[in-house]
Every structure is written in structure tokens, then in C-alpha cells.
Amino acid sequence: MTGGPLVLGLDVGGTTSRVLLADLDGRVLATATGAGGNPVSHGGATAARHVLAALRTALAEVDPARVTAGVIGLAGGQITGPTLDQVWPAAGLLTTPHLVSDLELAYAAGTAGPAGSVLLSGTGAAAAQCRDFEPVRIADGHGWLLGDRGSGFWLGRAAVTAALAANDRGELDGLAARVVTALAGPLPAGPGTRAAVIAAVHADAPVRLARLAPLVLAAATAGDPAARRLVERAADHLLDSLTAVRPADSALPVVLAGGVLSPGSPLCTSVRARIAARWPDAPLSHTGNTAGAAAWLAARRLGRTDGALHARLTA
Known part of the structure; x- marks a missing residue:
């Protein structure tokens, strides 16, 4: 050699x-x-x-x-x-x-420090407290069927649920209209749209709903109120997961990971604000x-x- x-x-x-x-x-x-x-x-x-x-x-x-x-x-x-x-x-x-x-x-x-926390939101979502880099406590990461709250999948599923509710009210605009168009084409509110959206979702693998997350994040950035509400709910879920594994008085680093938490996304902004309020001395970094x-x-x-x-x- x-x-x-x-x-x-x-x-x-x-x-x-x-x-x-x-x-x-x-x-x-x-x-x-x-x-x-x-x-x-x-x-x-x-x-x-x-x-x-x-x-x-x-x-x-x-x-x-x-x-x-x-x-x-x-x-x-x-x-x-x-x-x-x-x-x-x-x-x-x-x-x-x-x-x-x-x-x-x-x-x-995200860090060379051997102890701290990681919060991940991509297709799935999880939080972990690490010691010598190895996760010693994990919250969520249970998969799309049982958890992954605040993930790309969660955002996509919540967006479809909201779109179907809007269609039922005959108020298909904003985020709801974008979701319907992404799944079934530009359709007006009505029973046909309801059937088309449900059929499109069930024709694909459930986890594929994560592909709608960028649409939600873009709408939230543009100021869509329904999208903003979903982003704030996702941020709450992610903070709940992090709180479950991270000591309340910790000043150890927090690493943010996953495409849904990429720097500059509205979800990342909301999560960073929540972490800074709860752990003001914790260094924050991205992968x-x-x-x-x-x-x-x-x-x-x-x-x-x-x-x-x-x-x-x-x-």
C-alpha cells in the first residue's frame, strides 16, 4: 500500500x-x-x-x-x-x-462538540439528544403513519386536509387552490374536485405527500395565511419533540437538519425563534x-x- x-x-x-x-x-x-x-x-x-x-x-x-x-x-x-x-x-x-x-x-x-441536540425535519422528523455524537434520547422519528410531526410529510398531509375542508366550504383559493392544482389540475370547488384529490392521494405512496411541503413553504413566504398557520403548527410540533429530549437549562449546541429546516425557510425561521426563546444561550447551527x-x-x-x-x- x-x-x-x-x-x-x-x-x-x-x-x-x-x-x-x-x-x-x-x-x-x-x-x-x-x-x-x-x-x-x-x-x-x-x-x-x-x-x-x-x-x-x-x-x-x-x-x-x-x-x-x-x-x-x-x-x-x-x-x-x-x-x-x-x-x-x-x-x-x-x-x-x-x-x-x-x-x-x-x-x-453541524458541530464538532460531542454533546448537544439535533432537530431534523425532512421527509420525516425527529429530535435527539447526543452524547459523544451518539443519540442517547430520541423523540418522534416514528414514520409517517405514527408520527413525524412537523415534517415534510406532515406539512403535505395537513395541506391536503385543509384543501379538502376548503373545497367542502366552496372556498377554493390561496393555498387550497395550489394544492388541488398540484394533485389534480386547476379545478373549481365541488364534488368532482373532492373525488379527484382523494383519488390522486390514494394512488401514490403516502410518504409522497412530502412533495407538497415546498409548496406550503413558498405560500407561507408569500404571506398566505393558511400556509402560515400550518408552518406555525409544524414549528410547535418540532419544538415539542426537541423539548422532550433536551434539558430545560441546557446551553449545549442545537443542530438543525433536513431540507424542510433549510436556512431561510419560514419553518426554519419560526423554529429558530422558538429555540432562542427557550434556550437563549444555546449555539444554533445547520448541518x-x-x-x-x-x-x-x-x-x-x-x-x-x-x-x-x-x-x-x-x-
């Missing part, structure tokens, strides 16, 4: 798989993006094929034997992670990446490069814990 040791970070989601390869000085040697590799979303064989393709792209110009440590972040990984075990030797790796949850990866992507965070967690396993390395890999 020629050259120094390398670390490998992988963030494997349902839509996208990201890989980052770096040395222990924080120099990024390669990155790759591939199709989603979560076995729950795609099945074991397809997920393994997608992750392997992204890995081979990242490792194309280096000797895979130089990878001394790796970390893979994967939602539901404790259950589904072993289905990817065949990928590592197939890519030429001599080490098996350490498996962490998506919450641990999100937290590490950076999650594949880089996975590489940094791998470097920590080799004893490299400095914040400068974290900053370089998560930028």
Missing part, C-alpha cells in the same frame, strides 16, 4: 448516496454522488448496487486498501445495514465502515456536508478529534 491512510464517509439516503474520500489532514481526494441506497426504499440488491457504483467512482484513482476507517450514515441502519455488507469487499476495501444513524450523522455535520461529517467521524475513530479537521470536511 502506497501513500498515507485515508478515511471514507458515506451518507446513504433514499434518494441520493454521497461519498467523500479524504486524508487525515482534511484534504478531500474524491467525492461521488449516486442513486439512493437505502435498502428499505429500494430493496437490498438494488441498494447495494447503487452504493457500490458511487463507491467505485470515489475510489477510482486511489488504492482502496489505503482506506483505514470509514463511517456510513443510514436511516434505519441497525435493521438494514447488514444488507450492504457485501459492498465493501466488492469495492476493494479492507475495512468495514462503521454504521451510524442519520441523526448521529446530522448532528456531527454542513454530511458525507464529510461521516469522514470526520471515521477520522475520530483514528484519534483525530480537532475542530479544524471537522471544519474542512464539513464545509
Whole structure:
């Protein structure tokens, strides 16, 4: 093996798989993006094929034997992670990446401090209190059927419910009209619209309602009162989840994660205000490069814990 040791970070989601390869000085040697590799979303064989393709792209110009440590972040990984075990030797790796949850990866992507909280809202939603980066208490994250309050799915479902209620009142305008158009086309209020919206929702996977979240957020930004009400309710739900795991007097950092909580979104603005009011001394940050965070967690396993390395890999 020629050259120094390398670390490998992988963030494997349902839509996208990201890989980052770096040395222990924080120099990024390669990155790759591939199709989603979560076995729950795609099945074991397809997920393994997608992750392997992204890995081979990242490792194309280096000797895979130089990878001394790796970390893979994967939602539901404790259950589904072993289905990817065949990928590592197939890519030429001599080490098996350490498996962490998506919450641990999100937290590490936002701070180099080992203890604090993470609040995530994407398709799903959850909060966690972390110690040594690992979640020790988790609230929500129960999936679309049982929870995920304040998530993209929650916003989408609430928007459809509000649109159907507006249609029943014969008041199809604003957010309600936008939701109907997105699902069934520009239709007037009436029984036909009711049937068309219900049919469109039930014809797709339930979690696909999350695709309506950007529509709600855009309407809220434009001042739509119905959208603003949904955003405020979502913010309340997310704060409830964070309060369930975070001590009332904590001054530890809070990391915000997930596309629905991206900087500048009206939901992010509302959540940040609530956190600042409840924990005024807590540093607030957003996730950076999650594949880089996975590489940094791998470097920590080799004893490299400095914040400068974290900053370089998560930028």
C-alpha cells in the first residue's frame, strides 16, 4: 500500500448516496454522488448496487486498501445495514465502515462538540439528544403513519386536509387552490374536485405527500395565511419533540437538519425563534456536508478529534 491512510464517509439516503474520500489532514481526494441506497426504499440488491457504483467512482484513482476507517450514515441502519455488507469487499476495501444513524450523522455535520441536540425535519422528523455524537434520547422519528410531526410529510398531509375542508366550504383559493392544482389540475370547488384529490392521494405512496411541503413553504413566504398557520403548527410540533429530549437549562449546541429546516425557510425561521426563546444561550447551527461529517467521524475513530479537521470536511 502506497501513500498515507485515508478515511471514507458515506451518507446513504433514499434518494441520493454521497461519498467523500479524504486524508487525515482534511484534504478531500474524491467525492461521488449516486442513486439512493437505502435498502428499505429500494430493496437490498438494488441498494447495494447503487452504493457500490458511487463507491467505485470515489475510489477510482486511489488504492482502496489505503482506506483505514470509514463511517456510513443510514436511516434505519441497525435493521438494514447488514444488507450492504457485501459492498465493501466488492469495492476493494479492507475495512468495514462503521454504521451510524442519520441523526448521529446530522448532528456531527453541524458541530464538532460531542454533546448537544439535533432537530431534523425532512421527509420525516425527529429530535435527539447526543452524547459523544451518539443519540442517547430520541423523540418522534416514528414514520409517517405514527408520527413525524412537523415534517415534510406532515406539512403535505395537513395541506391536503385543509384543501379538502376548503373545497367542502366552496372556498377554493390561496393555498387550497395550489394544492388541488398540484394533485389534480386547476379545478373549481365541488364534488368532482373532492373525488379527484382523494383519488390522486390514494394512488401514490403516502410518504409522497412530502412533495407538497415546498409548496406550503413558498405560500407561507408569500404571506398566505393558511400556509402560515400550518408552518406555525409544524414549528410547535418540532419544538415539542426537541423539548422532550433536551434539558430545560441546557446551553449545549442545537443542530438543525433536513431540507424542510433549510436556512431561510419560514419553518426554519419560526423554529429558530422558538429555540432562542427557550434556550437563549444555546449555539444554533445547520448541518454542513454530511458525507464529510461521516469522514470526520471515521477520522475520530483514528484519534483525530480537532475542530479544524471537522471544519474542512464539513464545509
